[in-house]
Amino acid sequence: MSANALEIRGLKKSYGAFTLGPLDLTVPMGAIYGFVGPNGSGKTTTIDLIFGLGKEDAGTITALGLDHRRDEKAMKLRTGYVGPELTHSSWGRVGRIIAFVKGFYPTWDDQYCQQLMETFGLHPDARVLTLSFGARIKLSLMLALSWRPQLLVLDEPTVGLDAISKRQVFAELLSAVQGEDRAVFISSHGITDLERFADHVGMIRQGQLVFEGPMADILERFRLIDLPAEQAARIEHQAGVLVQQKAGSRWRLLVDQQTFPSARLAQQGLTPLSDAGLSLEDLFVALGQSA
Amino acid sequence: MMWHLVRAQLWRVRWLLPQLLLTGGMSAASEGVSHRFMSGLALGSAGSLLLTLGLFWSRELRVLPLVAETALRSAWYTVMIFPAVIMAARLLVVLGGPLVGLAPSMTMEGVMLRATFDAIYIGVSVWLHQRADTPWTGPRQLLDPREALGIFGIVLWLAAPFAAPELVPRSLAGVTWLHIVFGFAGLVVATWPVLVTKNQWPSLGIIHERQPLAPPTRVPPKSTDRWIDRLRGMSRLLPGQLASAVVIALLSLGAYVAFGTVVRHDVRSPFDTGVSDLEFLFVGGPVLLMLLGPVGIGTGLSPFLRRLKAMPISATRLIVTMTALPLATPLLYWLCAGVAHLVLAGPVVADLRASVLLFLCGILTLGSALVSRFNSPTGPLAAVGLPIGGLLAAMMMFDKNQIELFFAVLLPVVGLAGLVAALLLNHHTVTRLSSHAAVYRVPSSP
Numbered sequence: 001m002s003a004n005a006l007e008i009r010g011l012k013k014s015y016g017a018f019t020l021g022p023l024d025l026t027v028p029m030g031a032i033y034g035f036v037g038p039n040g041s042g043k044t045t046t047i048d049l050i051f052g053l054g055k056e057d058a059g060t061i062t063a064l065g066l067d068h069r070r071d072e073k074a075m076k077l078r079t080g081y082v083g084p085e086l087t088h089s090s091w092g093r094v095g096r097i098i099a100f101v102k103g104f105y106p107t108w109d110d111q112y113c114q115q116l117m118e119t120f121g122l123h124p125d126a127r128v129l130t131l132s133f134g135a136r137i138k139l140s141l142m143l144a145l146s147w148r149p150q151l152l153v154l155d156e157p158t159v160g161l162d163a164i165s166k167r168q169v170f171a172e173l174l175s176a177v178q179g180e181d182r183a184v185f186i187s188s189h190g191i192t193d194l195e196r197f198a199d200h201v202g203m204i205r206q207g208q209l210v211f212e213g214p215m216a217d218i219l220e221r222f223r224l225i226d227l228p229a230e231q232a233a234r235i236e237h238q239a240g241v242l243v244q245q246k247a248g249s250r251w252r253l254l255v256d257q258q259t260f261p262s263a264r265l266a267q268q269g270l271t272p273l274s275d276a277g278l279s280l281e282d283l284f285v286a287l288g289q290s291a
Numbered sequence: 292m293m294w295h296l297v298r299a300q301l302w303r304v305r306w307l308l309p310q311l312l313l314t315g316g317m318s319a320a321s322e323g324v325s326h327r328f329m330s331g332l333a334l335g336s337a338g339s340l341l342l343t344l345g346l347f348w349s350r351e352l353r354v355l356p357l358v359a360e361t362a363l364r365s366a367w368y369t370v371m372i373f374p375a376v377i378m379a380a381r382l383l384v385v386l387g388g389p390l391v392g393l394a395p396s397m398t399m400e401g402v403m404l405r406a407t408f409d410a411i412y413i414g415v416s417v418w419l420h421q422r423a424d425t426p427w428t429g430p431r432q433l434l435d436p437r438e439a440l441g442i443f444g445i446v447l448w449l450a451a452p453f454a455a456p457e458l459v460p461r462s463l464a465g466v467t468w469l470h471i472v473f474g475f476a477g478l479v480v481a482t483w484p485v486l487v488t489k490n491q492w493p494s495l496g497i498i499h500e501r502q503p504l505a506p507p508t509r510v511p512p513k514s515t516d517r518w519i520d521r522l523r524g525m526s527r528l529l530p531g532q533l534a535s536a537v538v539i540a541l542l543s544l545g546a547y548v549a550f551g552t553v554v555r556h557d558v559r560s561p562f563d564t565g566v567s568d569l570e571f572l573f574v575g576g577p578v579l580l581m582l583l584g585p586v587g588i589g590t591g592l593s594p595f596l597r598r599l600k601a602m603p604i605s606a607t608r609l610i611v612t613m614t615a616l617p618l619a620t621p622l623l624y625w626l627c628a629g630v631a632h633l634v635l636a637g638p639v640v641a642d643l644r645a646s647v648l649l650f651l652c653g654i655l656t657l658g659s660a661l662v663s664r665f666n667s668p669t670g671p672l673a674a675v676g677l678p679i680g681g682l683l684a685a686m687m688m689f690d691k692n693q694i695e696l697f698f699a700v701l702l703p704v705v706g707l708a709g710l711v712a713a714l715l716l717n718h719h720t721v722t723r724l725s726s727h728a729a730v731y732r733v734p735s736s737p
Contacts, residue, residue: 053350072359073358074356085350086354100295104292104355
């Protein structure tokens with residue numbers, strides 16, 4: 001068994017003006033990994049490529065130690081997918097889509113499926129077409145969780161969900177990942193939710209990975225520092241420093257301590273007016289703005 | 292796993308299988324033009340089911356634990372059931388018909404030979420549909436010689452089922468070396484997708500690698516800008532719809548002329564007194580209008596409904612436009628037929644086939660209203676299939692003299708009823724349905 005649930009190495013895909021990668025990404029076993037990035041940064045493309053929806057130009061993808069192309073079936077037997085584009089509408093009723101999907105998974109758990117249906121307020125006789133967008137997401141999630149996948153890949157699972165439903169979804173995800181041999185990979189714009197539930201995070205921007213690692217390490221790594229303008233100007237072009245705001249005599253800088261450790265401030269005779277950590281959302285916005 | 296998929300695929304097309312049974316059975320029971328038409332319709336319907344299956348091979352299925360080989364094989368086995376259904380219906384008529392006093396036009400040998408042709412046609416269609424195709428974006432595409440040639444090839448292939456009675460011998464005695472050679476080559480191509488199972492998911496005309504599977508918001512189709520531009524006003528929406536109507540009208544007239552040239556060796560004007568209303572309805576192009584019209588117009592309008600409702604356009608104007616737009620297709624066809632008559636001359640029917648025109652207007656507006664209401668081409672296909680089936684049943688029940696009189700009364704009544712029903716349905720769609728309804732959702736693009 002591989003130590004990592006998902007390993008992406010040197011992944012590249014181009015179409016039109018957009019190029020994804022080369023992308024390296026690692027989701028450890030037992031992790032809830034939040035995959036964030038602005039619109040059009042390549043999140044869905046990455047997920048599509050994991051499931052063979054489109055062909056990569058270069059690179060390798062290994063899920064649960066299985067090559068996503070060579071061991072396609074074995075990989076998909078252990079890897080679940082949830083996304084907003086799964087409409088299931090052509091199946092008519094919820095019960096029918098359950099009967100269909102169930103046929104593909106020997107590990108399908110009827111009891112758990114029933115329990116999830118009750119939790120998510122779904123009924124087997126309900127017509128899929130009449131379900132709200134949020135209810136369809138819940139249906140997709142129920143279909144993916146009912147066979148207890150080892151790796152669950154979710155593309156925007158909380159789009160269209162109200163606050164209560166979001167909590168339900170994340171509670172189910174947390175229970176699904178209990179145990180060291182399971183992992184969840186979530187691409188989402190719900191940064192606040194991710195910060196609460198995910199323990200690993202990776203950010204992608206314009207097809208390139210900006211950072212990845214344990215959530216606590218990432219949040220510790222970046223800091224927002226206010227400096228007098230004349231001091232800030234001395235370091236504004238140095239690696240690991242991104243100017244966020246130039247408000248008169250006071251500039252706000254985003255500092256990546258991995259490339260620009262705090263100690264260097266003192267070494268260069270700089271005196272911060274303020275020095276604060278960031279929430280994941282602040283970090284997302286700060287890095288997004290500096291693009 | 293394979294049969295689980297085949298069963299699921301058949302379930303999805305279950306409403307269209309009776310159509311295959313009906314048309315297949317009627318082709319074995321009828322002679323002449325009716326036989327040709329029903330044979331073509333049966334096989335054409337089977338071919339169109341490929342696209343329905345193509346929709347199946349979307350993201351929903353591709354994330355399931357399947358390998359491309361299983362997927363392709365299951366799709367192939369599924370489509371091979373279609374010619375089997377047609378054959379079963381024909382056998383039923385051939386074996387059971389004489390018991391109820393029916394004189395079938397086909398023999399057992401003929402049924403088997405035609406089944407071979409049908410299976411080859413469907414198999415080759417699968418092979419063709421596996422190849423990346425160019426989506427239809429507008430009449431301007433025809434200006435590109437390569438694309439025009441491709442479209443011509445598709446039209447020719449779609450016409451092949453109607454030529455089946457000429458291409459396939461009626462008994463083993465009529466089989467020549469040429470039939471054997473073409474049959475063998477056809478079998479090889481037809482079984483190619485299964486024999487050479489490369490690692491390729493079934494596209495069946497819907498999904499292919501050339502279109503990235505990323506969300507359309509990020510990688511918009513080429514025509515999106517143009518569509519959004521059109522939405523600045525209703526008037527901007529109309530030229531595209533009218534252009535589609537012109538293309539459909541010209542295609543229908545082209546099919547009529549091709550039929551006259553190739554089969555009858557006598558091209559007569561659609562308004563010629565020598566062409567009966569019945570003949571005009573079934574071989575003169577109106578059937579093609581019925582099949583293509585509502586799908587073209589309806590699928591053109593429905594994606595815009597939500598945005599149109601949000602624009603400062605009165606509901607009445609929207610309802611009237613939705614109802615009036617489908618009328619463009621038959622009216623333009625009549626215009627084209629009029630021009631054709633001026634060229635070909637000859638004696639002209641007194642009423643210019645007004646009853647057929649009224650019938651078409653009613654059926655097309657109703658079909659289009661159904662597409663807009665249900666956001667799916669399946670509804671109008673059924674709406675069109677019912678009147679065609681009704682007309683064919685009437686043809687079988689009445690003799691030729693009675694039927695002309697029957698049509699003179701029936702066609703205008705059906706037409707008027709269709710117009711009223713379409714108006715009411717459009718009113719319901721625009722004023723009553725909430726944006727939660729399926730009609731306001733763009734069908735998931737694979």
